[in-house]
Amino acid sequence: MNYTLHQLQIFLKICQIQSITKASEELHLTQPAVSIQLKNFQDQFPIPLTEVVGRKIYITEFGREIAEAAEKILNEVNAINHKTLTYQGQLSGRLKISIVSTGKYVMPYFVSEFMKQNPGVELIIDVTNKSGVLKSLELNEVDFALVSVLPKKLNITKVELMQNSLFFVGSNQLNLKKSNDKKNLFENTPIIYREQGSATRNAMERFITTNKFSVQKKIELTSNEAVKQAVLSGLGCSIMPLIGIKNELKNNDLQIIKVKGLPIITTWNLISLTSKKSSPVAIAYLDFINSKKEEIINTHFSWIGNY
Structure with missing residues (x-):
């Protein structure tokens, strides 16, 4: 057998993620390059390491054992590298x-x-x-x-x-005519939430409950980036961390809507x-x-x- 450390690394990543596409993204390689290295690695074994059902890749029992061995080998290689640097006086x-x-x-x-x-x-x-x-x-x-x-x-x-500051945010295309429209805006505009368990979601819900707002239409998304893109598109408004919308505020794509009790500071x-x-x-x-x-x-x- 003549497999390389690079092939071990690629195979281990595929086993951990169970996706050639995602493995290539995390390894900063093209998908064809990862597929070729997987094939070259597989060709050195008489027993299949993976199998494809539909479009999904599955790791065989033998493949999982090889992955465990690969992880141990790579950990030992890392240890050797670290020891070498330590002897050279580097952290x-x-x-x-x-x-x-x-x-x-x-x-x-x-x-x-x-x-x-x-x-x-x-x-x-x-x-x-x-x-x-x-x-x-x-x-x-x-x-x-x-x-x-x-x-x-x-x-x-x-x-x-x-500090982490959370503001009520909407698209800059949203027109606010009167200051007393803001409560109605909060209650009548679709409100975009993060997923259950998110700290931002929990802070939003506490704020809404405390102020006795009645949200009529909820939209749930599973990442801050997804929420931001939805707000940018005009799909709804949300309470968002200021830290994640710097460029959008600078470019006047988003606006902070002043609401009593905000920002929430964590x-x-x-x-x-x-x-x-x-x-x-x-x-x-x-x-x-x-x-x-x-x-x-x-x-x-x-x-x-x-x-």
Whole structure:
């Protein structure tokens, strides 16, 4: 057999995602390139690793065993690379952070300089929903999690990063004639929600309940980007994090509609399990955040004060 580490990496990713298309996207390769490498890898085994039913790829029992072996091999290779960098005096290892979807507008700015300073560190940012973030933290699968609502059932350590402001937002094509039209607008215009369990969804529902608004038409979408595009199209209005609509406000595509009781202010927190034995990379990153967060906020997020 003459398979390569690159083929192992591709096969493992396909097994984890069970999609050649999505695997190619995550690996930043073309779909044909991934398909060719999968075929070249499969040709070295007399037993099928995968099977296609309809348009969906399935991993055989033998394929799953090969995937487990591939993961162990790749982990050992990473360990060798990290040890080499350590002997060279460089910080090395893996930093894994799980974030909610709106956190993607925040987290990159809080890791960029750290990664430039430490080229031996491998960064993994998992973008998922609130329940997925908390599950990965509870199972000790990540070093840190970025959340705006702190979990009640986990013993965690937190670092407050920055405020998260939620405003009532509509398309700039929406005409508001009178100030007293705004309550009617909220109650009579379709309101676009995030999915159940989303921190933004929970904040919206608390606000609507507190103000005794009666929402007649609800639309539910499963990502902040999807909500933004729906609002841009004029499909409805929503309560959205300011952090995710900077360019749309700047280009006058969206408008903030002033409603009593808004904005809702929460805080982005970087949290970790108190009981977790932190790696040298995680410790170094925590030191970096504590010393640099104010500078990062002033450099990249000072525009928030304009709203």
